[in-house]
Every structure is written in structure tokens, then in C-alpha cells.
Amino acid sequence: MKKLVIVSVSVLSLAVMAAPGICAAKKAEKTDAKAKFDQHCVACHPKGGNIIRPDKTLSKKSLAGHGIKSEKDIVAKMRNPGAGMTKFDAKAVPDAEATAIAKYILTTFK
């Protein structure tokens, strides 16, 4: 019985120690994607809008209306944009970073 108590206490304290670490990692990922968005995209897409082509914002509705539904579609747009948008190749924005920006867009702008 005593052993069981010790085991469960140590499992509990492990969980307590791990939890803030997991939260911090999640937060860092989000902050990082936002920082990257602010660095590369925000000049033309403030608050998910579009200062050059107001009909092509980053809202879910606008994206879906233009066949952009997933992170992959957004990355494809960065790699091969339309008129007026800067091209971001894998050298400018590596795949992992591009995917993080895409996830940020899909979860941030409604």
C-alpha cells in the first residue's frame, strides 16, 4: 500500500512538472508563427486583410472561395502567388515555417 502511494505521488508530480512545459511549448509555437507572419505577410495582410486586393483576404470565407482550404494550399500560394504578392520560396521561408504560418492564418482569421 505504501508503495502504491509513493508511485501515485511520483506520477502526479511528474504530470505537474510536465504540464507547464507543454503549455510553454505550445505558446512558443504560436508566438513564433505570429512573428513570422508579422515579418513576412503583415505589410500586405494587416489583420488578415489585403491592402492590394481587398477581395482576396485571409478570412476563411475568402480563402475557401478561392479554393484555399488547407495549410498545404496556403503554402502553395506562398510558393506560387498571384499578381501583386511577393513570392516566398523555400529559401525565404522553409517548409516548416511556411506550414506554421499557414496554421496561424487558418486558426486566427475568421
Ligand code: HEC
Ligand atoms: C507585397 C504584398 C504581399 C505580401 C508581402 C504577401 N501577400 Fe499574400 N497576397 C497579396 C496579393 C496582392 C494577393 C492577391 C493575389 C493572389 O491571389 O495571389 C494575395 C493573396 C494571398 C492569399 C490568397 C487569399 C485569397 O483569399 O484568395 C494568401 C493565402 C496569401 N496571400 C498568403 C500570404 C502569406 C502567407 C504571406 C506571407 C508569407 C503573404 N501572403 C504575403 C499580397 C501580398
